[in-house]
Amino acid sequence: MKRIKISAILADAGLIGKDVCVKGWVRTRRGNKYVQFVALNDGSTVKNLQIVFDMNKWNEDELKAITTGASIGVTGKLVESQGKGQTCEVQAETLEVYGTADPAEYPLQKKGHSLEFLREKAHLRPRTNTFGAILRVRSALAYAIHKFFQEKGFVYLHTPLITASDCEGAGAMFQVTTLPLSKLPKTENGEVDYSKDFFGKPTALTVSGQLEGELGATALGEIYTFGPTFRAENSNTPRHLSEFWMIEPEMAFYDITDNMDLAEEFVKYCIKYALDHCRDDIEFLSEHFDPELINRLEFVLHNDFVRLTYTEGVKILEESGKKFEFPVHWGTDLQSEHERYLVEQHFKKPVILTDYPKEIKAFYMKQNEDGKTVRAMDVLFPNIGEIIGGSEREADFDKLNARIQELNIPMKDMWWYLDTRRFGTVPHSGFGLGFERLVLFVTGMTNIRDVIPFPRTPNNAEF
Numbered sequence: 502m503k504r505i506k507i508s509a510i511l512a513d514a515g516l517i518g519k520d521v522c523v524k525g526w527v528r529t530r531r532g533n534k535y536v537q538f539v540a541l542n543d544g545s546t547v548k549n550l551q552i553v554f555d556m557n558k559w560n561e562d563e564l565k566a567i568t569t570g571a572s573i574g575v576t577g578k579l580v581e582s583q584g585k586g587q588t589c590e591v592q593a594e595t596l597e598v599y600g601t602a603d604p605a606e607y608p609l610q611k612k613g614h615s616l617e618f619l620r621e622k623a624h625l626r627p628r629t630n631t632f633g634a635i636l637r638v639r640s641a642l643a644y645a646i647h648k649f650f651q652e653k654g655f656v657y658l659h660t661p662l663i664t665a666s667d668c669e670g671a672g673a674m675f676q677v678t679t680l681p682l683s684k685l686p687k688t689e690n691g692e693v694d695y696s697k698d699f700f701g702k703p704t705a706l707t708v709s710g711q712l713e714g715e716l717g718a719t720a721l722g723e724i725y726t727f728g729p730t731f732r733a734e735n736s737n738t739p740r741h742l743s744e745f746w747m748i749e750p751e752m753a754f755y756d757i758t759d760n761m762d763l764a765e766e767f768v769k770y771c772i773k774y775a776l777d778h779c780r781d782d783i784e785f786l787s788e789h790f791d792p793e794l795i796n797r798l799e800f801v802l803h804n805d806f807v808r809l810t811y812t813e814g815v816k817i818l819e820e821s822g823k824k825f826e827f828p829v830h831w832g833t834d835l836q837s838e839h840e841r842y843l844v845e846q847h848f849k850k851p852v853i854l855t856d857y858p859k860e861i862k863a864f865y866m867k868q869n870e871d872g873k874t875v876r877a878m879d880v881l882f883p884n885i886g887e888i889i890g891g892s893e894r895e896a897d898f899d900k901l902n903a904r905i906q907e908l909n910i911p912m913k914d915m916w917w918y919l920d921t922r923r924f925g926t927v928p929h930s931g932f933g934l935g936f937e938r939l940v941l942f943v944t945g946m947t948n949i950r951d952v953i954p955f956p957r958t959p960n961n962a963e964f
């Protein structure tokens with residue numbers, strides 16, 4: 502008999518009275534000498550299917566392998582359930598045990614485990630209701646992202662992961678090399694001889710696909726990237742990963758307002774998609790972790806984001822009278838506490854801050870007339886802080902080149918990027934959404950390590 506997924510069973514009342522075959526992992530078994538109940542989960546939904554063993558037909562010995570974590574297949578008739586908590590159940594007729602899980606050793610027992618404990622068991626935590634729900638939401642959001650851009654005619658551009666240029670200029674990159682670290686080849690003046698390295702020059706894992714994205718946008722019009730990015734910054738916070746996924750749309754002929762409009766429409770689309778398609782999972786997460794979750798998601802959907810300049814934002818922060826851990830004044834980079842104050846306390850709405858001081862933003866942003874600020878835009882969210890960073894790009898060759906000189910960015914690595922401004926340059930804009938920060942927001946989780954299957958953070962590359 503062909504296996505049917507539990508999600509399909511729960512969605513189709515027409516299956517009641519029919520024989521079904523289900524396969525999955527045992528969550529619990531309980532009962533007495535007359536009847537035994539097994540809660541089975543197959544990963545297709547947060548809901549378990551109840552399997553009933555009539556102990557007139559089975560003996561305890563046949564069921565002894567059914568312990569938490571074991572994998573089994575069952576066939577039997579699907580019937581309406583008398584018990585509370587489920588609509589239907591399967592009356593077991595045949596049982597196949599695929600793999601046992603010794604209760605003395607299997608780490609995920611019936612009781613709820615802390616998220617911290619589960620981080621140490623990241624290889625098994627997808628088997629919990631919580632991580633099943635998070636990972637399904639994550640997958641649905643990834644699909645929604647492609648759907649959003651594909652329906653708008655954006656081209657999905659694949660940008661390289663190995664690169665010789667530092668897009669954000671932050672210098673926090675993971676080097677990629679095949680040189681023997683214990684015996685580095687040296688040049689005559691004692692420096693590492695990268696001509697002997699695999700690519701013949703120093704390379705690193707990318708921090709952003711944006712620069713190549715701009716090459717795509719100035720040819721294809723509107724593109725997006727969606728892939729892993731890497732940052733070697735030593736930020737041990739609940740919002741930073743060393744390896745995270747980023748979505749970077751880049752659009753020719755968009756100014757910063759078009760860019761903000763797209764960003765707002767985009768995140769709202771993703772949130773709505775998750776609410777429409779992952780209701781059970783989001784309800785589960787709300788029930789167990791964050792009773793305000795669904796309200797917060799709906800609230801973001803139904804309100805316009807507030808748009809103001811960095812300068813106006815800093816003024817509000819200065820006048821708030823609040824003691825921040827990091828003092829704030831014009832010119833400082835905003836910390837998460839400042840961003841969250843604006844969003845959660847002052848406006849009580851998502852905020853888009855624009856026109857930041859050029860010193861705290863990357864070289865490629867369009868320079869404003871005032872000579873002090875650039876046409877940057879950061880989207881700030883409740884509980885998260887910065888979820889999106891972007892800008893209108895400097896399209897003028899001379900201005901961009903001057904900024905590159907000013908910042909001493911090595912030109913030999915940038916010649917191809919500058920060609921976009923030398924040949925048929927256009928006004929253009931783009932932004933980057935941190936995928937895990939979106940998943941954090943939609944699932945109501947509070948630590949970014951809990952919304953990616955296998956987190957990479959300083960001192961942690963297990964699994």
Ligand code: 4AD
Pocket residue numbers: 668669708709710711732740741742743745747749750887888889890891892931932933934935936937938
């Ligand atoms: O603000 P960032 O650094 O901007 C860029 O990389 C631009 N090249 C984007 C663009 O304009 N195309 O990063 C963009 C977003 C942030 O807003 C944040 O959501 C996320 O990426 N992000 C991180 N997420 C998890 N861990 C980290 N270490 C992150 N650093 C940035």
Ligand code: MG
Pocket residue numbers: 887889890
């Ligand atoms: Mg940023």
